[in-house]
Amino acid sequence: MLALEVxxxxxxxxxxxxxxxxxxxxxxxxxxxxxRNGAGKSTTLRSIMRLISSEGTVKVFGKDFARDExxxxxxxxxxxxxxxxxxxxxxxxxxxxxxxxxxxxDGEIFKRCCEEYSLVLSKKVRELSExxxxxxxxxxxxxxxxxLLLLDEPTSGLDPLSREDFCDTILSLKGRGVSxxxxxxxxxxxxxxxxxxxxxxxxxILADEPLETxxxxxxxxLFASLSDANAAHTIGVKRVKDGFEGLVxxxxxxxxxxxxxxxxxxxxxxxxxxxx
Amino acid sequence: MKALIKKxxxxxxxxxxxxxxxxxxxxxxxxxPYEVIFFFSGLSVFFLSLAARENGDLAFTCxxxxxxxxxxLARVIVAVMFQCTLLxxxxxxxxxxxxxxxxxxxxxxxxxxxxxxFCGFGALVLGAFNLVxxxxxxxEPNKVGVPFVISSSVQFALIALLIxxxxxxxxxxxxxxDPENLGVKLAVLFTGLILYCIMTVLAAWVSMKKFExxxx
Numbered sequence: 115m116l117a118l119e120v121x122x123x124x125x126x127x128x129x130x131x132x133x134x135x136x137x138x139x140x141x142x143x144x145x146x147x148x149x150r151n152g153a154g155k156s157t158t159l160r161s162i163m164r165l166i167s168s169e170g171t172v173k174v175f176g177k178d179f180a181r182d183e184x185x186x187x188x189x190x191x192x193x194x195x196x197x198x199x200x201x202x203x204x205x206x207x208x209x210x211x212x213x214x215x216x217x218x219x220d221g222e223i224f225k226r227c228c229e230e231y232s233l234v235l236s237k238k239v240r241e242l243s244e245x246x247x248x249x250x251x252x253x254x255x256x257x258x259x260x261x262l263l264l265l266d267e268p269t270s271g272l273d274p275l276s277r278e279d280f281c282d283t284i285l286s287l288k289g290r291g292v293s294x295x296x297x298x299x300x301x302x303x304x305x306x307x308x309x310x311x312x313x314x315x316x317x318x319i320l321a322d323e324p325l326e327t328x329x330x331x332x333x334x335x336l337f338a339s340l341s342d343a344n345a346a347h348t349i350g351v352k353r354v355k356d357g358f359e360g361l362v363x364x365x366x367x368x369x370x371x372x373x374x375x376x377x378x379x380x381x382x383x384x385x386x387x388x389x390x
Numbered sequence: 391m392k393a394l395i396k397k398x399x400x401x402x403x404x405x406x407x408x409x410x411x412x413x414x415x416x417x418x419x420x421x422x423p424y425e426v427i428f429f430f431s432g433l434s435v436f437f438l439s440l441a442a443r444e445n446g447d448l449a450f451t452c453x454x455x456x457x458x459x460x461x462x463l464a465r466v467i468v469a470v471m472f473q474c475t476l477l478x479x480x481x482x483x484x485x486x487x488x489x490x491x492x493x494x495x496x497x498x499x500x501x502x503x504x505x506x507x508f509c510g511f512g513a514l515v516l517g518a519f520n521l522v523x524x525x526x527x528x529x530e531p532n533k534v535g536v537p538f539v540i541s542s543s544v545q546f547a548l549i550a551l552l553i554x555x556x557x558x559x560x561x562x563x564x565x566x567x568d569p570e571n572l573g574v575k576l577a578v579l580f581t582g583l584i585l586y587c588i589m590t591v592l593a594a595w596v597s598m599k600k601f602e603x604x605x606x
Contacts, residue, residue: 165452166605188455199446200401211400214393215454 115175117141117262117293123161123170132157132317134170139262139295139310141175144288146304146325147297148376149314155297158314159266163192174262188216191255191263196271197247201240205233205250209257216258227253245276252283256292263287265296269303281306301372313376320379325372332375334359335367350378350385394456394464395471402442407434407472414479417508418487423501424508425549428515431476432523432545435469436538439527448531449606459598462528466520466594473516473586481509488568496567501553507564507575510582511552517582517589519545528597531604 118139125132132154139145147155161168164179172179174186200208205228213219228235231249233242242250248268255263269277277300284294284307295312298304304311304325311328313321321328337343337358343351348360361370361378370378410430417424442448442465451461484504488496502508519541526537555561563571564578 160606163453164458165449167603183457184455187453190453192453194449194453199450201445203401203445207400211393211397212454214396215456 115141116173117143117175118162118295119171119173119176120158120162121171121173123158123168123172125157125161125166125168127157130154130157130317132161132168135314135317135319137312137319137322139293141261141293142288142291143309144284144294144296144307145310145312146308147295147312147314148299148301148304148372149297150299150380153314154317155299155314156266157317159192159264159295159297160194162264163187163190188218188258189261191252191258191260193248193251193255193263193265193268196244196268197239197242197251199239202238204236204238205242206235208239209235209254212254213257218259220257220259223259224253224257227256243276244271245273245279248272248276248280249283256287261292263292263294263296265294267297267299269298269300277303301376305372311372313379315380315383318383320383321375328375329370329372331363332361332370332378333363333365333367334370334374334378335362350380350382352378352381391460391464391467394451394460395468397451398438398442398464398468402438402445402447403468404434404437404441406437410434411472411476411479414476414483417480417483417504418491420495421498421500423549423553424498424504425501425511425515425552427476427480428512428519429542429545429549431473431516432519432538432542434472435519435523436534438468439465439534439538443532443534452606459602462524462597462601463594465528466524466590466597469520469524470590473520477509477512477516480504480512484508484568493567497565498556502556503565503567505564505566505568505575506572507578510575510579513579513582513586515545515548515552517586518548520586520593521589524593525596525600529600529604531601531606 116138120138121136122134123132124134135158147158149155160166162172174189177186179186209224231253233246233250233253269280272280281303287294308325311321311323311325312319335348336356340351340358343358343360346362348362351358351360361375410433413427413430416422416427448461452458487504497503502511522544523537523541526540527534556565563574568575
């Protein structure tokens with residue numbers, strides 16, 4: 115079953131357009147929404163949550179978001195890049211207010227999460243580090259039994275150890291059958307946890323496939339000249355120190371990293387755009 | 391809706407909202423423009439909306455299992471709760487004043503006298519505030535000050551108009567202490583209350599429509 119199904123999601127700003135993107139996330143899968151700053155990752159997640167008005171349809175576990183807004187939101191845990199609301203309120207005050215919205219809120223799970231994440235409920239939100247804010251958001255989401263987590267750049271601003279903790283937490287959620295869509299531009303986090311990659315560039319999807327397939331599809335090859343690279347139908351040819359480099363779909367060349375795949379696909383998109 | 395209202399009280403409400411309710415007691419001050427009491431009610435709505443903005447409340451609340459438009463409705467309902475409480479407290483203070491104060495101080499030389507008709511005027515001033523403030527605020531929730539200045543200006547213009555009425559000879563009956571000219575005053579009271587309801591319902595409806603389209 116699909117945990118999330120997005121069809122023709124479109125949002126037009128004066129200087130940016132999210133161009134009618136479609137993708138889906140299977141139940142129990144961890145999908146990474148990746149792209150450079152300004153690629154449209156936050157716009158996508160905020161459009162899914164209807165925080166911004168946009169065109170297109172969103173279905174969560176088969177239910178239409180616009181039609182069953184309350185039911186669908188009850189199944190989602192949304193973390194908009196750390197917990198930035200109510201800085202002067204205590205964690206317990208926020209949790210009490212949030213609990214009232216969820217009929218299936220489990221105080222025991224919340225308590226357990228707080229213990230696991232070392233969250234002190236008497237602390238105020240502003241007293242938490244960025245990493246702890248993420249953990250507080252996750253504790254809230256898990257306590258109402260969210261089946262789908264939408265996380266907007268949860269690892270931005272976290273130190274490597276906190277990012278590692280976050281990845282461990284996400285992997286443990288997968289074990290509990292929770293589906294996750296999280297945006298990031300830190301590819302090492304994706305390599306660690308993601309099953310699926312959705313690569314967004316300038317409001318369009320350049321790649322949407324399982325991580326393993328994506329990594330196997332492309333290899334990186336170095337050419338002595340541009341004409342050699344073009345003759346080999348290389349994708350996203352770029353000048354490098356020793357010649358020209360690009361992605362090839364043959365078995366030649368070396369294994370490409372996710373960063374390199376991203377860079378060359380982006381470069382290819384720009385070349386195609388400038389050609390038109 | 392109950393959870394939304396509870397959240398407004400526990401996470402957004404500024405304590406001054408309760409202090410402004412005590413301003414109903416201003417009707418005990420002799421010769422004072424009592425309509426100003428209802429301006430302070432607008433201030434409590436302003437502080438509520440300001441605190442909500444500074445706390446990043448709207449985006450967070452909209453991610454909870456609620457309809458986006460209900461978030462705007464909850465704010466209006468909380469404002470209505472405070473406004474109705476203020477009207478009731480004002481009415482209570484008026485009853486006490488008329489019962490225990492000498493007849494000579496019941497006529498207000500600075501504006502309308504504190505009586506039943508005055509409560510109708512108060513409802514009108516509160517309704518006018520709602521009609522202007524909420525649609526302006528919910529069409530651009532990051533703006534709180536500008537909608538407040540505009541809605542307060544409308545309130546003060548209306549208050550000036552209502553004080554002018556005091557000096558029109560044929561309107562003299564509404565300045566008298568209760569229970570004199572009770573029929574006219576009841577008519578003013580109910581007209582004010584009906585207009586308050588109409589303006590507030592309209593304000594909530596427009597705010598909900600506008601808030602649906604807002605990008606948070």
